Amino acid sequence: MNALLFSAISGVLMMFSGISVKRNATVRGLAIVLLLVVLAGTILDLQGVRLLHINTEGMLGFSRFSSLFMLVAVVSTLAYFLLSARDMEAVGNHYSEYFALIFFILTGVAMTAGFQSLLILFLGIEVLSIPLYILAGAEKNNLKSNEAALKYFLMGSFSTGLLLMGIALVYGATGTFATVPFTPADGKVPVLLTTGMMMLLFGLSFKVSAAPFHFWTPDVYDGSPTVFTSFMATVVKAAGFIAFMRLFNDAFSNIAPQWKLLVAVIVAVTLFVGNITAVFQQSVKRMLAYSSIAQAGFMMMAVYALNSDAQDGLILYAAAYSFATIGIFAVLIRMKDQSFEGFNGFARQQPLLAATLVVFLLSLAGIPLTAGFLSKLYMLRATMQAGSLALPLFAVLMAAISVYYYFRLLQAMYFREGNSGATLQVTGGFKVTLVLLAAATILLGVFPELLTQWLYF
Amino acid sequence: MTVLLLFLLPLIGGLVTFALKDAKLARGWALLVAFAVMALSLAGFAALRSGETLAFNAPWLGSLGSSFSLSLDGLSGILTLLTGVAYPIILLATWKTDYRKAANFFGLMLLTQAGLMGVFLATDALLFYFFWELALIPVYFLCSGWGNERRIPVTFKFFIYTFLGSVIMLIALLYLYAQTPDSSFAMQAFYKLRLSNGSQSFLFWMLFVAFAVKMPIFPFHTWQPDTYEQSPTAVTMVLSGLMVKMGVFGVLRWVLPVVPNAAFIWGDVVMSLCVIGIIYASLIALQQDDLKRLVAYSSIAHIGLMGAAIFAETRTGLQGVLIQLFHHGINIIGLWIVVELIERRFGTRKLSELGGIAHKAPALTILLVVVAFANISLPLTNSFPGEFLMFNGIWSSGGTKYNVLFTVLAATSIILGAAYTLKMVQRVFFGAANERTEAGYRLQTPETVALLLVVGMILWFGFYPQPLISATEGFVNGLLKVANYSNFVVR
Numbered sequence: 001m002n003a004l005l006f007s008a009i010s011g012v013l014m015m016f017s018g019i020s021v022k023r024n025a026t027v028r029g030l031a032i033v034l035l036l037v038v039l040a041g042t043i044l045d046l047q048g049v050r051l052l053h054i055n056t057e058g059m060l061g062f063s064r065f066s067s068l069f070m071l072v073a074v075v076s077t078l079a080y081f082l083l084s085a086r087d088m089e090a091v092g093n094h095y096s097e098y099f100a101l102i103f104f105i106l107t108g109v110a111m112t113a114g115f116q117s118l119l120i121l122f123l124g125i126e127v128l129s130i131p132l133y134i135l136a137g138a139e140k141n142n143l144k145s146n147e148a149a150l151k152y153f154l155m156g157s158f159s160t161g162l163l164l165m166g167i168a169l170v171y172g173a174t175g176t177f178a179t180v181p182f183t184p185a186d187g188k189v190p191v192l193l194t195t196g197m198m199m200l201l202f203g204l205s206f207k208v209s210a211a212p213f214h215f216w217t218p219d220v221y222d223g224s225p226t227v228f229t230s231f232m233a234t235v236v237k238a239a240g241f242i243a244f245m246r247l248f249n250d251a252f253s254n255i256a257p258q259w260k261l262l263v264a265v266i267v268a269v270t271l272f273v274g275n276i277t278a279v280f281q282q283s284v285k286r287m288l289a290y291s292s293i294a295q296a297g298f299m300m301m302a303v304y305a306l307n308s309d310a311q312d313g314l315i316l317y318a319a320a321y322s323f324a325t326i327g328i329f330a331v332l333i334r335m336k337d338q339s340f341e342g343f344n345g346f347a348r349q350q351p352l353l354a355a356t357l358v359v360f361l362l363s364l365a366g367i368p369l370t371a372g373f374l375s376k377l378y379m380l381r382a383t384m385q386a387g388s389l390a391l392p393l394f395a396v397l398m399a400a401i402s403v404y405y406y407f408r409l410l411q412a413m414y415f416r417e418g419n420s421g422a423t424l425q426v427t428g429g430f431k432v433t434l435v436l437l438a439a440a441t442i443l444l445g446v447f448p449e450l451l452t453q454w455l456y457f
Numbered sequence: 458m459t460v461l462l463l464f465l466l467p468l469i470g471g472l473v474t475f476a477l478k479d480a481k482l483a484r485g486w487a488l489l490v491a492f493a494v495m496a497l498s499l500a501g502f503a504a505l506r507s508g509e510t511l512a513f514n515a516p517w518l519g520s521l522g523s524s525f526s527l528s529l530d531g532l533s534g535i536l537t538l539l540t541g542v543a544y545p546i547i548l549l550a551t552w553k554t555d556y557r558k559a560a561n562f563f564g565l566m567l568l569t570q571a572g573l574m575g576v577f578l579a580t581d582a583l584l585f586y587f588f589w590e591l592a593l594i595p596v597y598f599l600c601s602g603w604g605n606e607r608r609i610p611v612t613f614k615f616f617i618y619t620f621l622g623s624v625i626m627l628i629a630l631l632y633l634y635a636q637t638p639d640s641s642f643a644m645q646a647f648y649k650l651r652l653s654n655g656s657q658s659f660l661f662w663m664l665f666v667a668f669a670v671k672m673p674i675f676p677f678h679t680w681q682p683d684t685y686e687q688s689p690t691a692v693t694m695v696l697s698g699l700m701v702k703m704g705v706f707g708v709l710r711w712v713l714p715v716v717p718n719a720a721f722i723w724g725d726v727v728m729s730l731c732v733i734g735i736i737y738a739s740l741i742a743l744q745q746d747d748l749k750r751l752v753a754y755s756s757i758a759h760i761g762l763m764g765a766a767i768f769a770e771t772r773t774g775l776q777g778v779l780i781q782l783f784h785h786g787i788n789i790i791g792l793w794i795v796v797e798l799i800e801r802r803f804g805t806r807k808l809s810e811l812g813g814i815a816h817k818a819p820a821l822t823i824l825l826v827v828v829a830f831a832n833i834s835l836p837l838t839n840s841f842p843g844e845f846l847m848f849n850g851i852w853s854s855g856g857t858k859y860n861v862l863f864t865v866l867a868a869t870s871i872i873l874g875a876a877y878t879l880k881m882v883q884r885v886f887f888g889a890a891n892e893r894t895e896a897g898y899r900l901q902t903p904e905t906v907a908l909l910l911v912v913g914m915i916l917w918f919g920f921y922p923q924p925l926i927s928a929t930e931g932f933v934n935g936l937l938k939v940a941n942y943s944n945f946v947v948r
Contacts, residue, residue, distance in 0.1 A: 368591060369590075369591060377583075385635065392628055399624055400617065400621040411613070448520075452520065
């Protein structure tokens with residue numbers, strides 16, 4: 001609750017700071033300070049301390065799970081601010097507004113993490129999406145950015161429509177907006193409910209870019225300013241999964257046979273499409289867009305499994321995936337040539353940055369000793385506990401394919417001749433943040449309990 | 458504590474190496490660490506012989522049902538001994554090779570050693586998987602970073618192959634884990650499982666594929682000759698002498714005792730693959746002009762024989778495999794040393810471009826001939842007892858109906874092995890010298906020490922194989938108790 005309030009207030013403050021504060025460095029400093037306040041609020045949430053007592057019963061409720069996810073989201077955003085806030089200056093003239101929009105997105109994230117009613121779910125997703133449409137088109141003079149924004153907006157509105165229709169149908173069947181377990185009275189699930197649930201499933205699949213609802217993703221990620229793609233592909237996407245999992249866990253777990261197979265198919269298709277298409281990409285940015293689809297397939301396994309392992313796993317996955325992707329994007333933003341060849345010889349020019357990128361890439365590929373491996377392991381274990389053997393097997397085969405495109409970047413950096421990155425200017429703070437992020441990736445890969453214990457104690 | 462140090466010492470030593478700026482310093486430091494690890498592995502082996510079981514346990518990933526547990530039994534004892542002894546030899550033999558970014562090279566070498574030690578010592582399936590991958594990553598960097606011209610695609614193929622095998626293995630391990638009553642990854646919990654023949658069979662193949670790729674067993678071997686050829690020789694030694702043992706080790710530790718019925722049911726199929734591999738690889742070795750490729754194929758043949766002997770599931774056969782694990786490692790490293798010296802000195806590995814070295818470099822020739830004899834397992838060389846026991850084991854196996862056929866076919870490897878090895882010796886060392894080999898070669902101190910160590914072990918264990926046999930007897934008996942065709946009941 002604190003997190004939600006603080007980030008909303010911070011958003012408003014940032015918006016108005018544009019009037020009085022002219023220096024970019026001050027704006028950036030203010031944003032980071034405000035984010036630290038939000039972080040403190042989140043930690044208080046996790047400790048069960050409420051600063052303001054507002055009655056949100058039946059609408060919003062923050063369990064440990066949602067607060068912990070919020071923590072991961074805020075920490076990822078902090079890392080993102082520290083690494084990439086400077087690069088937002090290049091996008092356009094509305095520096096403080098960008099931060100304001102990001103704070104509003106965080107508000108939306110908090111809502112999707114804590115909803116107890118379909119209405120709040122809808123509100124949360126909208127609060128989270130609309131600022132993204134603006135950010136996608138922030139580079140006003142760039143045609144591709146405009147295209148991305150328009151595409152994102154049209155597709156997003158359409159899926160919102162689906163979502164709303166689904167909510168209406170579910171309401172029609174159950175008579176309530178509350179996300180409480182629905183138990184069919186005579187063992188028969190009303191068609192109205194099934195239809196509504198399907199629409200919710202499709203609408204949310206759209207938001208998390210699960211195949212076959214992913215077609216907007218590569219173009220939007222590619223067209224948007226890279227610095228915002230980074231945020232879009234990580235924190236926002238993970239938030240979508242939290243909403244997804246919470247909805248199906250809270251409301252639809254009793255009618256699992258109605259949707260299990262469908263979700264399994266979506267998982268398999270997402271993994272397949274994401275991984276296979278990523279193999280053929282020539283630009284690192286587009287590769288990361290498809291990789292985000294592929295990783296979405298793994299995260300969606302949590303929705304399929306819906307057990308305590310899946311909860312632990314999704315939190316860990318959100319952290320592992322966000323840290324790694326934010327780290328890679330932070331370097332990518334500053335590269336002149338964003339193709340694979342653009343990274344040739346990078347390790348020789350920037351040994352430290354290259355080493356941290358290796359950690360992130362290994363984490364995304366799911367190599368042991370990184371958080372990426374353990375989060376994948378949790379997902380596989382959860383899915384297996386849920387009684388599927390084919391799905392985990394398919395998933396690891398796809399993970400083996402993913403090694404191909406992640407290692408291509410690694411090969412370019414270390415084993416191919418070139419002098420990319422020679423002119424790269426990075427500050428000491430940037431390096432320190434990147435190293436810390438890599439260290440966190442490894443630490444979580446050895447002691448995942450550091451994070452998951454917060455769910456229980 | 459010794460077992461923990463066996464893993465920690467190369468790990469920390471390796472990490473320290475990265476920080477060293479000076480190439481010579483890094484090299485010296487790596488050798489120092491390697492000797493310390495060798496001393497530790499000898500101490501571990503001594504403890505094993507005195508009947509002591511060294512183990513280390515610490516809680517780790519408890520929420521997943523895993524723990525950080527290492528232990529030293531007959532199998533891990535012999536393999537850690539090999540890993541410990543091989544490293545100083547490898548480093549000495551390649552002492553004169555210049556590497557760019559030497560600190561990184563030696564650091565990665567030591568990290569590989571840490572990974573190998575971990576694989577051999579782990580008695581927890583998840584920990585085993587961790588180490589399994591950890592040993593692979595530094596090798597990937599070593600081969601891609603310091604290899605020959607075609608190194609990048611070749612190493613990548615190797616990596617994808619092994620990674621694909623290992624993720625399939627991961628699913629099998631997770632499945633086994635789900636079957637254990639107390640949700641545990643512990644080896645002993647896996648050994649207690651009694652699964653139906655059907656599930657054992659698919660688990661068998663999922664596990665076996667990972668290990669078969671690593672060994673490699675026909676038809677999973679296609680990565681191997683290219684990778685050996687393209688890697689820097691020091692890494693080739695690690696790959697062929699030590700890393701292939703991971704595959705054999707995996708079968709002995711995680712396949713045979715865990716899915717014994719399936720190992721029996723599919724024994725004939727696997728033995729057939731092994732025998733095909735033996736003949737096929739030997740025939741190809743006979744045709745090779747490149748020394749590295751010749752040795753690579755010869756290694757496939759030797760490993761194939763080990764595979765066949767494992768699935769014969771007899772006491773003698775398994776005993777033979779266990780001591781051969783050590784000897785094969787030593788012998789093949791010996792062969793690589795000679796290849797490395799020849800290539801460095803004469804600038805070619807082609808049999809057709811060499812010749813007449815015997816007159817010009819007699820010392821080198823004598824040492825090579827001993828190693829070559831060991832490669833064809835002549836009596837009084839170290840590999841004779843092992844091969845003898847393995848053939849004996851395949852012959853006397855009651856687990857297969859085709860034991861005689863398998864023995865006869867596998868025995869062609871003796872003849873073919875002699876043919877290609879002697880052909881190599883003849884082409885390289887005898888005949889007329891040409892302008893390349895005219896200059897001859899004087900052995901230098903570090904590589905002489907390395908070769909003498911190899912030759913010394915070949916002769917010593919040829920005369921006196923008992924220490925290795927007696928150290929592993931206990932393990933073989935224990936394994937046969939869990940996994941033996943005579944336990945097999947048709948359900």
